[in-house]
Amino acid sequence: MEYVLGIDLGTSSLKGIVMNQEGSVEETASTNYVTFHPQSGFSEQDPKVWIEAFHEVLTELLAKKPALKENLVGISFSGQMHSLVVLDEQNQVLRNAILWNDVRTTEQTQKITEYFGDELLKITKNIALEGFTLPKILWIQEHEPDAWLKVRHLLLPKDYLNYHLTDKITTDYSDVAGTLLLDMQKKEWSTEILKEFNIPREYLPDLKESNDQTGILNHEIKQKYGFEREIKVFAGGADNACGAAASGIFDEEMAMLSIGTSGVFLSFEKNVTSDYNGKLHLFSHVFKNGYYSMGVTLAAGDSLSWYKNTFAIDSTFDELISEIPTSSEGLYFTPYISGERTPYADSKIRGSFIGIDTRHQRGHFTRAVLEGIVYSLKDIQVLMRNVSKKSFTKIVSVGGGAKSSSWLQIQADILNIPIVCLKTEMGPGFGAAMIAAVGIGWYDSIIDCGEKIIEYTEPIYPIEENVKRYKKLYSIYQQIYPATRSICHMSRN
Structure with missing residues (x-):
């Protein structure tokens, strides 16, 4: 029996879900981490805690299910949306991630609206709000110019974890749709927005579909845990999109x-x-x-x-x-x-x-x-x-x-x-496992997977x-x- 692993990198915890070829969940594990509030309205996390949490969860899952060492074949992710991770030229984290629920960026949000107005809505299908990623980028440009000079990569949380596993810097359409940087119609980074706010295109990851393979689990991690097979890693998706798929x-x-x-x-x-x-x-x-x-x-x-x-x-x-x-x-x-x-x-x-x-x-x-x-x-x-x-x-x-x-x-x-x-509710992490299952080829599509494995309780009527x-x-x-x-x-x- 082969297995895939869905990882949900949430706001307060990281969860792992092991799914088998029949679409059944065999094991789960989770661990919490800390959010920092250095000032009123600020909300930050150290991306290193996500890496530590992943290894804690993986260790627990392997203890519960030793067969994963022989038969784990795929990994994918669900992640908290909008939060910003910045890396330098050596791909090292420059500062704490600014989270989606951080509201320090009111001035930057107003600036985006003033500069772009209705054009922003036409390009991204969304209006500027404090929670989105672009205002956080502008905040760093304005308030931490020394850090901005060192920035070479702008990532979302699950994509930083993907990089740790594969050494590849990528992202997916569902997650970047919440950045205010994506041209939704063209399905590409918006050249107009990047130019207006002086964000080099090379700072941004390559765009993938959620079930596209981004790489394989790197040799160091594979050896550390004794995995025997090549483990494919897939781009994954935003937590709400993965939750919708899982539902x-x-x-x-x-x-x-x-x-x-x-x-x-x-x-x-x-x-x-x-x-x-x-x-x-x-x-x-x-x-x-x-x-x-x-x-x-x-x-x-x-x-x-x-x-x-x-x-x-x-x-x-x-x-x-x-x-x-x-x-x-x-x-x-x-x-x-x-x-x-x-x-x-x-x-x-x-x-x-x-x-x-x-x-x-x-x-x-x-x-x-x-x-x-x-x-x-x-x-x-x-x-x-x-x-x-x-x-x-x-x-x-x-x-x-x-x-x-x-x-x-x-x-x-x-x-x-x-x-x-849902008869069995596992949340966005289950959606991530579905993405990995489709990427491996167990199912033809996310819809095909969902129709075969999702079951509901009897309705509660008004x-x-x-x-x-x-x-x-x-x-x-x-x-x-x-x-x-x-x-x-x-x-x-």
């Missing part, structure tokens, strides 16, 4: 709702001509000529974690959710505790509880947080419906929001669409009475952002 989002009647640190509502797109005018992201998928649109709630699961750690530190998430009442009794929560991205590209907005009165107990607050997170994701669903007339027959719920039947029912009722979960109630409550929720925006902006100045 079987291959047609326009399905959507994925993912609640992790952030929240994502994602839909398949047939072509790059879909025009959301920057209201939603439009990115390349992990298969050729495939695309997806998505909106992001910056603090979805993070809002629930903040709430638990602040007000219920001694309770588990299960205990919190088990005590929620059938209604939040007029209490609302907006999950803008880290600013917001969709539908409000607003780094200064902040969260709020609205409607507190004396009858509210902890359970009401918990329910309001759960509902508020789903309301914010419904905002994205509504955008897709209004802009492109999208109508979904089912939604695949993944992440933390898929672990509670109560929360799943809230999702079905607020979104008014049947909700299914309850008509709840749908009617939430329709009214959601219309009230929609009024909170415009009512609190100026207050939040004044308090942030």
Whole structure:
């Protein structure tokens, strides 16, 4: 039996998934690492910890599955999007990676918008936001000019790990679609953007499809672990694209709702001509000529974690959710505790509880947080419906929001669409394993692979009475952002 390894280089941890030729997961392993916040709004990681984490995970997997030494044939990756890694002429890391959730780049984002305006949207299909990669490059140019003089390579996180394994510097279309440097229509680095911001083309990696081979596992690592076969390494993809593949989002009647640190509502797109005018992201998928649109709630699961750690530190998430009442009794929560991205590209907005009165107990607050997170994701669903007339027959719920039947029912009722979960949820790392399986030749395509191995639970259907109630409550929720925006902006100045 042959095996492939999918690696998910996430924001807080690195995970490894071993998949066999039949599409079954045989072993998993993961390890966490630290994020640094040297100043308010800064978020950084040392890329060396990703390398250390990979070797920890690989060591654990080999201990669990010694047969990997004889029969591991392929590796691919999923990676956190947008984060910037800079290397010098000797391919050494020059500074900590600036992560996707770093918001220091407001001035650079405004500069990009002023210089390019609508042309940026035409080229990249996205507007400039603090989270993207280009503003981080400009920040280094402006604030660390000595470091910029030494830069020779600009990489995304998974591509730095790929380089460590293969000695090749490459990337894939799904990941670079989130850099603001890719001409989405031409599928090449944008010469106009590179010229405008003085970024040499030779600093950027070669572009690959996700299942293209980038190299083979280098001799040093192969010898260190005693691998017997040549192990092919494939480009991989962005975490959201890999998560969508692992959830079987291959047609326009399905959507994925993912609640992790952030929240994502994602839909398949047939072509790059879909025009959301920057209201939603439009990115390349992990298969050729495939695309997806998505909106992001910056603090979805993070809002629930903040709430638990602040007000219920001694309770588990299960205990919190088990005590929620059938209604939040007029209490609302907006999950803008880290600013917001969709539908409000607003780094200064902040969260709020609205409607507190004396009858509210902890359970009401918990329910309001759960509902508020789903309301914010419904905002994205509504955008897709209004802009492109999208109508979904089912939604695949993944992440933390898929672990509670109560929360799943809230999702079905607020979104008014049947909700299914994955029978075996492994996240973006499973999508990375699928990419490796296709690259090896076990399957004809990512879609072929997904259709053969992905299975869903029975649907959770909306309850008509709840749908009617939430329709009214959601219309009230929609009024909170415009009512609190100026207050939040004044308090942030």
